[in-house]
Amino acid sequence: MIELQGLTKRYGDKTAVDNLTFTVRPGVVTGFLGPNGAGKSTTMRMMLGLDNPTAGNVRIDGKHYAQLSEPLKYIGALLDAKAIHGGRTAYNHLLCLAQSNRIPRHRVDEVLDTVGLTAVAKKRSKGFSLGMGQRLGIAGALLGDPEILMFDEPVNGLDPEGIHWIRNLMKGLAAQGRTVFVSSHLMSEMALTAEHLIVIGRGRLMADTSMAEFIEKNSRSYVRIRTPQPERLKDVLTAAGFTPVTTSDGTFEIQDGDAAQLGELAAQHQLVLHELSPQRASLEEAFMQLTAESVEYHAGGVAPPPGIDGGAAGMPQAAGQQAPQQQWGAQWRDSGTGKGK
Ligand SMILES: Nc1ncnc2c1ncn2[C@@H]1O[C@H](COP(=O)(O)OP(=O)(O)OP(=O)(O)O)[C@@H](O)[C@H]1O
Numbered sequence: 001m002i003e004l005q006g007l008t009k010r011y012g013d014k015t016a017v018d019n020l021t022f023t024v025r026p027g028v029v030t031g032f033l034g035p036n037g038a039g040k041s042t043t044m045r046m047m048l049g050l051d052n053p054t055a056g057n058v059r060i061d062g063k064h065y066a067q068l069s070e071p072l073k074y075i076g077a078l079l080d081a082k083a084i085h086g087g088r089t090a091y092n093h094l095l096c097l098a099q100s101n102r103i104p105r106h107r108v109d110e111v112l113d114t115v116g117l118t119a120v121a122k123k124r125s126k127g128f129s130l131g132m133g134q135r136l137g138i139a140g141a142l143l144g145d146p147e148i149l150m151f152d153e154p155v156n157g158l159d160p161e162g163i164h165w166i167r168n169l170m171k172g173l174a175a176q177g178r179t180v181f182v183s184s185h186l187m188s189e190m191a192l193t194a195e196h197l198i199v200i201g202r203g204r205l206m207a208d209t210s211m212a213e214f215i216e217k218n219s220r221s222y223v224r225i226r227t228p229q230p231e232r233l234k235d236v237l238t239a240a241g242f243t244p245v246t247t248s249d250g251t252f253e254i255q256d257g258d259a260a261q262l263g264e265l266a267a268q269h270q271l272v273l274h275e276l277s278p279q280r281a282s283l284e285e286a287f288m289q290l291t292a293e294s295v296e297y298h299a300g301g302v303a304p305p306p307g308i309d310g311g312a313a314g315m316p317q318a319a320g321q322q323a324p325q326q327q328w329g330a331q332w333r334d335s336g337t338g339k340g341k
Pocket residue numbers: 011014015016034035036037038039040041042043337338339341
């Protein structure tokens with residue numbers, strides 16, 4: 001278990017992490033999400049004692065990281081896959097880590113095998129591709145067979161097979177009762193991997209909730225209807241009190257509608273339907289909805305191609321929502337304090 005209590009980090013007048021209090025529990029994969037510069041890596045560095053908090057504290061199974069003897073046996077982490085001595089072979093890199101924590105040598109072979117690097121174990125890591133480096137970093141995290149695992153953007157640079165592999169690895173580790181904390185920018189991947197979510201924006205906690213609840217609370221669900229008689233359907237729906245939204249591909253999207261009720265309504269009026277499908281919003285949509293105000297670094301300048309909006313793909317324009325096109329123009333909302341990416 002990882003417990004954060006009022007964790008805060010300031011760099012000069014920039015507050016990178018702002019009074020974070022949450023607990024990462026064992027038995028599930030907990031996703032750590034936030035826009036670029038939100039403070040995810042800074043939080044993870046403080047968890048490992050690599051940065052000192054300005055205020056607050058982190059406890060790993062009730063102890064500060066510095067109080068753990070042989071810490072690799074408690075918590076394994078991949079923060080920066082490039083943070084290895086390029087002149088060392090993969091085997092020797094892991095052996096050094098193992099010896100510093102009194103971990104038996106056979107674990108080096110085991111984790112090399114787990115991450116699929118046995119064939120290049122005797123090669124210097126400076127020749128490794130991004131994905132191979134990630135795998136070596138993951139091997140280092142697994143070395144001490146720890147109960148807690150933490151990965152910062154672990155799927156960066158991995159090929160589809162690698163992404164599939166790490167998803168199953170993380171789920172498997174959580175199923176063994178371990179605490180697994182992972183940050184990622186790949187929402188579709190996170191949606192498949194994590195059960196619980198911690199979302200931060202500009203250093204502050206924005207959500208600490210189950211994946212299902214997060215999506216439900218932060219996004220809309222709707223029913224999609226496609227018909228060859230759009231004018232008639234629109235009249236029927238409007239007369240029944242619905243507010244059908246027309247999308248660019250000619251379908252209707254009805255919020256707060258129930259598919260069965262809408263289907264019956266169409267049948268009563270002998271309307272032909274080619275599609276009637278309840279739609280669940282994606283994690284990406286929910287994430288963008290929640291963090292829209294806390295995104296610091298916006299892409300700007302180039303207008304999106306017709307039919308592609310700046311938010312979640314295919315979202316119709318509902319009344320009261322900011323036009324996605326407006327978001328494209330915005331950049332550097334928070335003037336000049338952070339890094340550009
Ligand atoms: N050593 C440092 N000195 C000064 N500012 C820093 C330092 N490390 C991080 N920051 C600032 O703290 C903020 C949070 O950065 P951090 O790297 O933790 O974000 P992140 O959520 O990991 O972003 P990303 O998704 O881009 O990896 C940023 O504004 C960054 O510029």
